[in-house]
Amino acid sequence: AQSVTQLGSHVSVSEGALVLLRCNYSSSVPPYLFWYVQYPNQGLQLLLKYTTGATLVKGINGFEAEFKKSETSFHLTKPSAHMSDAAEYFCAVRGINQGGKLIFGQGTELSVKP
């Protein structure tokens, strides 16, 4: 079965520092992978996705993620954190049952210190 593990339920960085949010997946088929962001009292918004092709994927707001098959990872990065990046981030993988439903990780809350 497909699953997603996000390492660290809470990450804190200083403004201008590198953001690294970790996601490892388990999949018995080539994975489709997603990162979503959720601002307080809002729904989830798609940041970026990997389906096929280039393993380095660029998303909105300066975020990017790299698919590493050998490490079964899809970590999210941003070179320089901004106060507006403070939010909850969810990694997800496509399931192979029930029509390819998304399987979400438990989320990582990102705090940005001035």
Place this chain on the structure above:
Amino acid sequence: ETGVTQTPRHLVMGMTNKKSLKCEQHLGHNAMYWYKQSAKKPLELMFVYSLEERVENNSVPSRFSPECPNSSHLFLHLHTLQPEDSALYLCASSQGGGGNYGYTFGSGTRLTVV
């Protein structure tokens, strides 16, 4: 109007009340979902509708009753709720299982049961 719209944004109800949450999508998607998001807990998938038929019900108590009258509308009927049902309820839609393109989420309904 585009995207996924949820109404109301906020709802306070007593344990003996009956209320309904509404979700509407104008994306031409054929699958819709209800999620529950409680504080400090992972996203909980409640119901999945595909082509207006319920295809998944994740052991949700009967006090939650979904309805999908057509591919653009999804309702969650609530009655005799408990305080622990207080949460953010998110609606999402997708084309097919969502595994290729991801889900589009609404902004959610913040429900408080008193």
